[in-house]
Amino acid sequence: MAWSSSPASAPRNQGLVIPDDWPGYKLDLFTFPHHYSEDLECVFIPHGIITDRTERLAKNIMNDIGDNYITVLCVLKGGYKFCADLVEHIKNLSRNSDKFISMRVDFVKVKSYCNDQSMEEIQIIGGEELSKLTGKNVLIVEDIVGTGRTMRSLLSHIEKFKPKMLKVVSLLVKRTQEGHGYRPDYAGFEIPNIFVVGYALDYNEYFRDLNHICIISEKAKAKYKV
Ligand code: HPA
Ligand code: MG
Numbered sequence: 001m002a003w004s005s006s007p008a009s010a011p012r013n014q015g016l017v018i019p020d021d022w023p024g025y026k027l028d029l030f031t032f033p034h035h036y037s038e039d040l041e042c043v044f045i046p047h048g049i050i051t052d053r054t055e056r057l058a059k060n061i062m063n064d065i066g067d068n069y070i071t072v073l074c075v076l077k078g079g080y081k082f083c084a085d086l087v088e089h090i091k092n093l094s095r096n097s098d099k100f101i102s103m104r105v106d107f108v109k110v111k112s113y114c115n116d117q118s119m120e121e122i123q124i125i126g127g128e129e130l131s132k133l134t135g136k137n138v139l140i141v142e143d144i145v146g147t148g149r150t151m152r153s154l155l156s157h158i159e160k161f162k163p164k165m166l167k168v169v170s171l172l173v174k175r176t177q178e179g180h181g182y183r184p185d186y187a188g189f190e191i192p193n194i195f196v197v198g199y200a201l202d203y204n205e206y207f208r209d210l211n212h213i214c215i216i217s218e219k220a221k222a223k224y225k226v
Contacts, residue, residue, distance in 0.1 A: 013183050013184060013185055013186060013187050014173075014187060014190055015053075015172075015173060015186075015187035015188050015189045015190045016053055016188065016189045016190070017189075017190045018044075018045070018189055018190065018191045018192065019192070020175075020192045022044075022192070023042065024041070024042030024043055024044045024214075024215060025042060025043040025044075025046065026042065026043075027040055027042060027043060029043070030043050030046060030212060032210055032211070032212060032214070033209060033210060036207065036210060038217075038219070038220070039207075039216050039217060039219070039220035039223070039224075040214045040215070040216060040217065040220070041214070041215040041216060041217050042214065042215050043212045043213075043214055044191075044196055044212070044213050044214055044215050045189060045191075045196075045199075045212065045213040046212050047199065047211040047212050050082075050085075050171070050188070050199055050212075050213065051085065053188045053189065054082065054085050054086055054089055054171070054188065055089045055093075057086065057089075057169060057186050057188055058086055058089030058090045058093055059089075059093055060186060061086075061090065061139065061167075061169065061186060062090060062093050062094065062097070062099070062101065065099075065101060065137070067137050068099065068100060068101055068102055069101070069102040069103070069104075069136075069137065070101065070102075070103055070104075070136075070137045070138070070139050071103075071104045071105075071106060071132075071133060071136040071137065071138050071139070071163075072086075072087055072103055072104070072105045072106070072139050072141055073105075073106050073107070073108055073133070073138055073139065073140045073141065073158070074105060074106070074107050074108075074141050075108055075109075075110055075140060075141060075142045075143070075154070076107050076108065076109040076110070076126075077109065077200065077202070077208070078142075078143035078144065078200050078201050078202065078208075079141050079142050079143045079171075079200065080200050081143075081199050081200035082141060082143055082171040082188075082199065082200065083105070083141040086141060086169065087103060087105060090103065091103070104136075106129060106130075106132065106133070107126060108124065108125075108126050108129075108130065108154070109124070109125040109126045110122060110123065110124055110125070110150055110154060111123045111125070112149070112150045114204070114226065115203070115204060115221070115225055115226065116195040116203060116221060118146065118147065118149070118150075122149070122150050122153050122154075124153070124154060124157055130157070130158060130161050131161055133158060133161045133163045134161050134162050134163065135162070135163065135164050136163050136164055136165075137163070137164055137165040138158065138163040138164075138165065138166050138167070139167050139168075139169060140154065140155075140158070140166070140167070140168045140169070141169055141170075142168060142169070142170040142171070142184070143170070143171050143172065143199075143200060143201050144170060144171065144172040144173070144174065144196075144201060145168075145170045145172070145173045145174065145182065145183075145184055145187075146174045146176055146193075147174075147176050147178050147182075148181065148182025148183075151168060151170075151182055151184070152182055155168070167185040167186070168184040168185050168186070169184060169185065169186035169187075169188075170184040170186070170187055170188070171187075171188040171189065171199075172187075172188060172189050172190075172191050172196070172201075172213075173187045173189070173190050173191070174190075174191055174192070174193050174194075175190060175191070175192055175193055176193045177193070194215065195215075195216070195221075196213050196214065196215060197210065197213070197214055197215075197216055198210035198211065198212050198213045198214045199211060199212065199213050201213065203216060203220070203221065203224055204224050204225070204226050206224045
């Protein structure tokens with residue numbers, strides 16, 4: 001077994017739970033790009049907390065890996081920041097331990113949202129490279145799991161290439177009513193069923209350059225609508 005699963009008595013995949021009534025932090029407590037000053041409602045998860053939680057996820061993943069090599073599959077575009085930071089943490093933790101992890105990073109692009117709504121059709125782009133995943137220990141790195149529909153399609157697509165092991169880490173998991181019961185193996189935060197942006201999560205390609213995870217105003221949704 002290359003990758004042990006968490007014991008049932010200590011479920012790891014819920015993440016840090018943010019309750020439905022969490023108001024977020026007032027904007028003037030933090031800095032953010034000036035061009036978004038009219039668009040944000042609150043800072044929902046500050047960048048520093050994302051960093052610290054990511055470090056812990058890296059540690060959990062390190063502890064579970066039986067083999068010394070993994071192929072990290074970053075789901076673009078939203079996963080790029082989380083993936084870069086997670087890989088960096090795994091690298092640093094592995095440098096300071098006697099278990100050196102060798103990592104290869106690959107990318108797949110998935111589009112499933114337009115405005116703040118999920119689309120009927122999920123597009124998997126750049127999937128022709130996925131044959132390289134055959135026989136590998138694969139860690140899919142995703143920014144957010146909502147209903148689980150996108151992740152289920154991606155998983156069934158990747159499983160065709162017969163990786164040795166396939167695990168999923170998602171920075172965020174939404175508590176959705178219409179959820180397909182899908183849970184990633186590792187989750188950073190469980191959040192209410194709201195639309196969030198920042199830390200590479202976008203609204204029609206805007207807000208990826210925001211470090212914190214934030215809530216945007218209805219006015220901003222109208223302003224950047226396509
Ligand atoms: N924000 C950005 N992208 C998303 C979200 C979200 O809340 N949910 C699914 N894709
Ligand atoms: Mg994503």
